[in-house]
Amino acid sequence: MKYQKAIVYVSLFCAILALNISCGSDDNQVVVEMTSIEEGRRLQVANLYDNQIEPLQIEHIQLTQKLLEASNAFIELPTEKSLTDLKNSWSEAFMFWEQAEGYNIGVVRNSFVHSQIHEWPIDLDAIEKSIDGETPIDEDYIATLGVLSKGYGAIEYLLYYTSEAKVLEEMSIGENAQNRMDYLVSLAENLNTNAKSLQELWIATESSFKTRLESGVNGSQNLMVNAVIAELETIKLKKLEQIINNSENPELRLEAFYSETSREAILVNLETLKKTYTGNFETEGFGMEDYLVDVLDRADLNDNILATFNEAIALFSETEVSLKILAVDNPEKIVELRDAVTEIIALLKNDYSSAANIVVTFNDNDGD
Numbered sequence: 563m564k565y566q567k568a569i570v571y572v573s574l575f576c577a578i579l580a581l582n583i584s585c586g587s588d589d590n591q592v593v594v595e596m597t598s599i600e601e602g603r604r605l606q607v608a609n610l611y612d613n614q615i616e617p618l619q620i621e622h623i624q625l626t627q628k629l630l631e632a633s634n635a636f637i638e639l640p641t642e643k644s645l646t647d648l649k650n651s652w653s654e655a656f657m658f659w660e661q662a663e664g665y666n667i668g669v670v671r672n673s674f675v676h677s678q679i680h681e682w683p684i685d686l687d688a689i690e691k692s693i694d695g696e697t698p699i700d701e702d703y704i705a706t707l708g709v710l711s712k713g714y715g716a717i718e719y720l721l722y723y724t725s726e727a728k729v730l731e732e733m734s735i736g737e738n739a740q741n742r743m744d745y746l747v748s749l750a751e752n753l754n755t756n757a758k759s760l761q762e763l764w765i766a767t768e769s770s771f772k773t774r775l776e777s778g779v780n781g782s783q784n785l786m787v788n789a790v791i792a793e794l795e796t797i798k799l800k801k802l803e804q805i806i807n808n809s810e811n812p813e814l815r816l817e818a819f820y821s822e823t824s825r826e827a828i829l830v831n832l833e834t835l836k837k838t839y840t841g842n843f844e845t846e847g848f849g850m851e852d853y854l855v856d857v858l859d860r861a862d863l864n865d866n867i868l869a870t871f872n873e874a875i876a877l878f879s880e881t882e883v884s885l886k887i888l889a890v891d892n893p894e895k896i897v898e899l900r901d902a903v904t905e906i907i908a909l910l911k912n913d914y915s916s917a918a919n920i921v922v923t924f925n926d927n928d929g930d
Contacts, residue, residue, distance in 0.1 A: 602857035603775045605848035607782040611771060613843040618662045619761035625655040626754040633750040637743045640734045649721055656714045660830040664793030667785045669767045677709040678756045682817050684719055685710040699744040701751040717749050722820035779921050790835055792924040794907045797828055802900040805889050813889040824885040829878045836871045858917050867909050874902035
């Protein structure tokens, strides 16, 4: 009997010991399941297209249609209210475009449709020459003009270049009132047409964009990361640095000079680029951040990148005056804003690209 009890005790002891060893092994040797490189690329580009690029095209068309309707309403009855409504429609559509601006990728980039939608600084002389001319102004005429005579920038000029009272006067009883009105509504029509063309381009390239998972310059992941870097470089070089370096009338180089919304536009750019990095659009998704952490196991680099994004966004958010005023009164502040963007570029262009084996194709002379 004592012998049998001893066997039972020994068996229980061994079972408890085995259980403790097993539990201890689970605590100290956590198995981390990493996402494969190809799966990480697939998740990344699919999330970007389905949850950002595709819905952006749909809403942008709707907003440009709303802008066209507001333009027609203003032409039919030019009043302070219809002008205010038109300005609000322009601002809503323009700020929304700042979300889509950075996705100038592949076939879309080669089409130059982004430049048809928005480019700056606009050519004031060319615009006024068209308005003063005898050629009938309609959308077909606008389509023949250079990119600096059309798009969001040209509409902004017509609506904001002087006081509202003066705009109303020139649009209703001015010497070239009819031409000015025709130019305005034709710009809105052309903008809506180009928004639809952009959507068609994306629909046509959806399949290849989602399936090109190879490494190298033609892979969709490579194109996407380069688009983010290119947009950051555009903010740095064109939206900020040209203002710093142009000592004569630096404010005239601002993206949205007449409406004084240049800072707000850049803030939208940065917030959108951060979403592209995290992959978190309307809901949480797989982005550049997840690829860095789940595929490459570089949580340390991810923390640094997120910190620089947050610092730059906070700096632009906390700046209380417009870049138009800063360009004249406090250009050192624009240097500070530029440097904050430069910090993000350095991490993505060097550290992230090196870790993810990205071929950086953007250079300072791209001019786009």
